[in-house]
Amino acid sequence: MAHTTGKPQALLIFPPVYDFALYDLFLRPYALLKLGRWLERSGYAVTLVNALDYRKIENETGLKTPRRKPDGTGKFLRRVVDKPKVLSSLTRHYARYGVPHHILEQKIRQTHPDIILITSGMTYWYQGLQEVVRLAKKLHPHAPVVAGGIYATLCTCHAKNILEADEIIAGPAYPALCTILKNLNLPVPFAPPEEEYLMHPAYYYDACAIRLNSGCVFDCSYCASRTLGGEFSPGKAEQLARVVKNINTRFSISRFAFYDDALLAQKQKGIIPFLNQMKTLDAKLRFYVPNGLHIAYIDTESAKLMKQAGFREIRLGFESARHAFHSTHGFKHTAEMLGRAVDALKSGGFAPREIAVYVLAGLPGQYPEAVEESIRFAAAFGIQVFVAEYSPIPGTRLWPESVARSSFPIDQEPLTHNNTLFALQWERFTRKDMEDLKMLARTIRHELFKNSPD
Numbered sequence: 001m002a003h004t005t006g007k008p009q010a011l012l013i014f015p016p017v018y019d020f021a022l023y024d025l026f027l028r029p030y031a032l033l034k035l036g037r038w039l040e041r042s043g044y045a046v047t048l049v050n051a052l053d054y055r056k057i058e059n060e061t062g063l064k065t066p067r068r069k070p071d072g073t074g075k076f077l078r079r080v081v082d083k084p085k086v087l088s089s090l091t092r093h094y095a096r097y098g099v100p101h102h103i104l105e106q107k108i109r110q111t112h113p114d115i116i117l118i119t120s121g122m123t124y125w126y127q128g129l130q131e132v133v134r135l136a137k138k139l140h141p142h143a144p145v146v147a148g149g150i151y152a153t154l155c156t157c158h159a160k161n162i163l164e165a166d167e168i169i170a171g172p173a174y175p176a177l178c179t180i181l182k183n184l185n186l187p188v189p190f191a192p193p194e195e196e197y198l199m200h201p202a203y204y205y206d207a208c209a210i211r212l213n214s215g216c217v218f219d220c221s222y223c224a225s226r227t228l229g230g231e232f233s234p235g236k237a238e239q240l241a242r243v244v245k246n247i248n249t250r251f252s253i254s255r256f257a258f259y260d261d262a263l264l265a266q267k268q269k270g271i272i273p274f275l276n277q278m279k280t281l282d283a284k285l286r287f288y289v290p291n292g293l294h295i296a297y298i299d300t301e302s303a304k305l306m307k308q309a310g311f312r313e314i315r316l317g318f319e320s321a322r323h324a325f326h327s328t329h330g331f332k333h334t335a336e337m338l339g340r341a342v343d344a345l346k347s348g349g350f351a352p353r354e355i356a357v358y359v360l361a362g363l364p365g366q367y368p369e370a371v372e373e374s375i376r377f378a379a380a381f382g383i384q385v386f387v388a389e390y391s392p393i394p395g396t397r398l399w400p401e402s403v404a405r406s407s408f409p410i411d412q413e414p415l416t417h418n419n420t421l422f423a424l425q426w427e428r429f430t431r432k433d434m435e436d437l438k439m440l441a442r443t444i445r446h447e448l449f450k451n452s453p454d
């Protein structure tokens, strides 16, 4: 195939999102960028089209510029769209988040791909994937389209039925993509992808996603970490420290969001040496943990180092104050450990408002009283408490029970996994109960922090 650069061309696409709400907590195409770098090193010319680009868009679109915060989080471009029928019982607006369709079309049209790789996120976000697969097929009918990512892995049959993609990758892109490239007579990289981030700096924007370890040490019944990330595998602190320094020096990026599911696991060999290197740097770096940290692994040493290295706002997945919850769903900590972790964080220098804990609500057969008790238990430590709404995920241990108990067709239609729908509502735990619990958490937060500075 003829190319202007003489190199084979790979087009990577991060699709738009259709949902009731979407806030950017460092949502970056982490796996896609890693894949892109891997292909670049193997002689490909790689272009990324990011539909969730929130920066100034070139054309007059009539859409409001999204409000962003100085820490790199914020809103995306948003256009209200019709709700799919299956979500019509909800009164909230449903929206498409991302750059407008015609701009996406222009961006994809400008490329000359030999292969198109498209990723996917939440199972109930597949409309965005569907949109870009169609666009890619229309604009580049001769380029094979490969779809992968979370939805493609967890809902493979659904993806095969509704997508016009040539290939669906369920699970890790490597080594499946090698076989696909070989069959297409395209160059096949000879080594597996590594943790490197040297694709064009324009792709990072104002924050970079990084990862130290892969997988998780626990296997909670409601979580797909094991299915998606495999067994826990420790990363290399030295290597990550080099990557962070490199990105900071070359591209002046100082905000880094960890995509780890178990950042503090095996900490003496992993995060502690990493933090020790970071705290000595002159550059003022900021680190964020959108996926949260494990309560059981927080001690004064790690808390102090995190603060010194530039961590802000610590997120903790507390889930429940009830012992029965943890013994049923995955024994990652006991309720008592929360107090110890909060003490350690405070003595490490974190202010109470920098500590956010999440209580999980809406599991099959759960009672709202159990959630309320957990909110009050956690709030008694004077920290921020939020309600995390359960979303049923195929492949998890809780999936069969979720399918059996839900009054929605969750095994047929992934849109019903949307946590706003509350697929596991029942007569003792209704959508109104869920709203009341969220309001309770909001009121407590307001009461606790109304006098503290932002």
Ligand code: SF4
Binding pocket: 216, 217, 218, 219, 220, 223, 224, 225, 226, 261, 262, 317, 330, 332
């Ligand atoms: S500890 Fe967190 S990431 Fe690990 S399995 Fe449980 S919920 Fe998932």
